Amino acid sequence: MGNTQKSTKRLATARELQQIVAEFYLEGHEAKRTGKPVGWMPPMNGLIEIFYAMDLMPVFPENWSPVCAAFGLIDKNYQAAESMGFSPDLCGYLRNCVGYINGMMGTEGVPLGGLPEPDMIFMPGAGCVPTMKNFQYIARRFPGAKVFLGDPPPVPIQRYHIDYAVHEIKRIIAFLTEVTGRKMDYDRLGEVVRLSDQACALWDEITGYRRCIPTPISAAEVGLMFVMVTRQGTRTAVDYLARVRDEVKERAEKGAGIIAEEKVRLFWDNIPLWYNLGLFNYFEKYGGVVVAETYSAAWSIRLDVDNPLEALAMKSLMSYPMVSCVSMKRRKEMVLRACRDYHIDGVILHSNKSCLPITLGQMDIKRALHEELGVPSVVIEADHMDPANFSMAQFEARVDAFMEVLLQRKGSGRR
Template sequence: MTTTVADTAKLRQIVEVVDAVAKLQRQRLEREPDAVNYQIVVRYFNNVLTAKEEGKLVVAHTPMIAPEILFAMDIVPLQLEFAATLAAQIIPGIQECFSTAATAGLAPEICSAQRLIAGQAIQRWLPRPDALIWSNQVCDNTAKGGNLLAEVFDCPSFFLDRPYQFSERGVHYFTEQLKELIRFLENLTGRRMDWDRFSEVMEYSRRLQDLHREIRELRKAVPCPWRNLWFIHMQGTEMYWAGSPEAIAHLEAIRDAARQKVTEGKGYVPVERFRILTIFVPPTSGWAMMGWMQGKHGAVCVAEPYFSFRDGEAIDPAKPLQSLARKCFYCPICGPMHGPASEGIVRDTVRDAVDYKAEGAVCFASIGCRQTDACIRMLKESLQEKAGIPMLVLDNDTYDPTYVPEDQLRDKLDEFFELLEGRK
């Protein structure tokens, strides 16, 4: 068993910057949810930094590997895309990472998230984990990216195979896959899974799901009590902290802030002018654009169909493994992206448009995301025909800011809001 951490300098740099941001947010009462978010980000990476001295293993994983199993086994997770996102925002040198990935043979059509993670791994931006887990949740890039990473990290690895569509036989297969993953981790740690602890973790996961749905309900209010950036924070928390008290604390902070506004009959912005559906994620270099939309245009993002716990069952903590397997078929991103569109993203987007009284939709079409982009026309036409609202498509690259300058994105948004104004 090894807990070698090769290089922690960049991780420490991330922690310092995020910690400073958390302290700044703490000084502003209305930013309590943001402060909690940044605090738990700091805690997440501090856990990685201190794992070795605490005798814990660090397991790196790709998005949508449910961290609940890792928490239940007292393993420190390191979600690579999340780490890559923050590193790219804080540490200069993102283009060098892309160049490194290209030198390693990764073609430009491979999604920039995977190229960035590979580049960062090769350049040792992140500590070498004790093991790597990856999965076909949610796309071919996540399914294939792990092969090279396992080689670069030179550590034990496990590939988790999730069937594409929900069916009882698919759930059964995936449950067996999770059991295999647990056996892999048991061998790695030399410890057996503590099933009582797993149930406790799944209880946190259940509460997180309930909070998510509660927050979604609050967002139906007119005006909407929502700060646009919260959705990015929230989906991050749900991906990398699911099954922990930290995640509950963050979503409770958001819920409380939103509920207060609703009780007062106020929106997050003084004048709500447009209610917008957000489809997929804005580029990481342009998160500030979400606040700009709200500040300049009074445009509030009322729902994000790709990032919603919409349908699906309640988690039963008494059956942690089965519940977790089922959750992976309907949870945010996993359900709508890695599943058929007609009973998934297209249906949900139209429903959200109606339920949330959306007046327009903004689709962030990342050039690396073949699954999202292939749905654009279906979404656009369905929203127009069934909800009577237009959809703006913003071509971009989620991680590479040189693909489309942010100014261009803002110009297009300006024009779109003019159009929406004209429709009023």
């Protein structure tokens, strides 16, 4: 097995995803051709609902990076970034995106046609630093695009923060009306927020089935997350997730696991290796299944459907400190809770060179897992975007030893 590998997906609905991905990118190019305004934005901040409600096209450069990893485009993008002076120590999302927009973007033969050029750019003033810098470079690359600079306040969330965020969302709507001439239909926004909330409810329900022993869905199907990133607030997401839910529910009720004989339940901490989702299948030869991950929990926030604007304000305030901008104490609690909820036997701690904020504190998490839950863990040095920072041979050596320990413990009746 090489450094890059696709995962084996066992849910029928997971195989439908390819079409949903292709349609999303096609819609972006269609928008460009028909004059529907295109906006580039970071995910999970309430903007997607406003965009779909105003019939505008959202584009997510961060999501484009895993797509580039899947299509094997990242080497070229990294080279382009490095020739501009971007250090290889910087986050792979940032290097991939700046390399792409200043390199192969607009050339022939880019898979899915690449990204449509932005008419508007939403620059975050908070969140993780590579994301902020990424959007600053996007704004430099497309000087013709109108720029909206957002600035969410810190947590803990108080009433005045919510008022402020509602005010910011109204400012976004006014900006969109000024740039595109489109007015917000608040009934339509209510409908979009309802759909967004339904998608989150379905997501929670699907992930809830992962508590079942054996689990009917695993991390190998993590690509499903695509609809949570790009299609929140649409029928597409709700219909698709409902089909996934039906399949997962049926499997759960039949007691059908995602692999034939589930022996060891694993938790994956930090972002997956987008160029090697096949790693999630590696554990199977030991009867190991990755039951839960840190990252997939970050895409669901239930919304108050009766107050769409406040709901989106809350979403914008709650989302950015969910994984990467959270205190170490809270991060530790999240991992420990997931290990209890999903009956985890062992934890893979992905020490991620591309995401230092999530990686920071993993040693404390490791100690807490041992001391508070008696759950063993192993640290894997890798990178969610750059295969150059990952060695399959090292991974195999560590994981093989780790899985043997876990199987022994299971065999001796300890969990």
